[in-house]
Amino acid sequence: MKKIAVLTSGGDAPGMNAAIRAVVRSGIYYGLDVYGIFRxxxxxxxxxxxxxxxxxxxxxxxxxxxILYTARCEEFRTEAGRLKAVEKLKQAGIEGLIVIGGDGSFRGAQKLTQLGIPTIGVPGTIDNDIPSTDFTIGFDTAVNTVIRCIDQIRDTASSHERTYVVEVMGRDAGDIALWSGLGDGAESILIPEAHYHIDEIIHRLRRGYERDKKHSIIVVAEGVGSGVKIGEQIKESTGWETRVTVLGHIQRGGSPTAFDRILASRMGAKAVDLLRSGQKDQMIAIRNQDVMGIDFDVALAQKHIPNMDLYELAKILSI
Structure with missing residues (x-):
């Protein structure tokens, strides 16, 4: 193998650039030509x-x-679109491809492998919702961004003696809400993977009020429902001033943490190693600090499940 390429797909995530850097420099170190595919x-x-x-x-x-930019592509979902992509790779002499992105990007990578282009996936998504890996690139940075925001919101909540509902990203996965809520001592954490009852949230708030607690923070993953609606329900039930903050895309940006930079560097380099050794149709995963390749079929057949022990711990510590 003499020529490989790398692209980023789906939503951007802090640490993608570190992964690109690792792919390029590892590839060049081993004598490969490395091409960047844009958008x-x-x-x-x-x-x-x-x-x-x-x-x-x-x-x-x-x-x-x-730096390679990212974009959605409906045409690639078609057989004709994928054949065009393969033809472009063959014309450029590309013999292997590394795709940095989420599960949708990986399914596209699988299709390319089936069409004769050896492909390796590197998990880059802030949601941490890729099965078979403990962490994805960008998740740690997103959690730290949310925690910094909640810390600042808490200052205002304390000063005005208010309840704040903070809505974070996580349409199908609650990891950002779970980790940031636990890390910032939220009174309640609402995630898509666990049912909640508004009465239980109200009970927790009243219990805190009875012991003279002046403010409360509730973290809601967007997949659970509208943070605004939940805030309105709390205000109607308690009569307390309740404010809602929707953090939105601020969670995607920012300089990656040391953890994400190192994780991305390890994963990018491992992807090059796998291509060089003749591997294909795999994603990179980290398990118990070990970086490894896992077949796409095995990885994507599973369902991501958050660490529910952390969820229970958060409930205990927020008593």
Whole structure:
């Protein structure tokens, strides 16, 4: 194998640039030509690629987002679109591809492997919702961003003696809400994977009020429902001033944490190793601090489940 390429697909995540850097520099170290494909599968179909050098990825390890850009691509969902992509790779002499993204991006990578392009996936998504890996690139940074925001909200909540509902990202997975809520001592954490009753939330708030607690924080994953609606229910039931903050896309950006930079570097380099050794149709995972390859079929057949022990711990500690 002499030529490989790398692209980023789906939502951006802090640490993607660190992974790109690792792919490029590891590839060059082992004598490979490494090409960057711009704007994900959309750019691949259009042939938007160029050869990357050591200098191309200099001074990017600390930057959020992705220097290769990312985009959704409906055309790639079609057989004709995927055949176009394969043709562009063959015309450029690309013999292997590394895809940095989420599960949707990985399913696209599987299709390319089936069409004769060896492909390896690197999990990059702030939601941490990829099965078979303990962590995904960007998750740690997103959690730390949320915690910093909640810390600032708590100052205002305390000063005005109010209850605050903070809505965070997590349409199908509650990891961001769970980890940030536990890390910031939230009174209640609402995640898609666990049922909740508004009466239980009210009970917790009243219990805190009875012991002279002046403010409360409730963290809600967007997949549970509207934070605004939950805030209205709390106000109607208690009569207390309740404010709602929807953090939105602020969670996606920012300089990656040390954890994400190191994780991305390890995963990017491992992806190159797998291609060099003739592996394909695998994703990179980290389990118990070990980085490894796992077959897409095995990984994607599973369902992501958050650490429910953390969920129970959060309930105990918020008594």
């Amino acid at each position: 994900g599968y959309s750019g691949l179909i259009q042939g938007e690629m160029k050869k990357l050098t050591l200098g191309s990825v200099g001074d990017i390890i600390h930057r959020g987002g992705t």
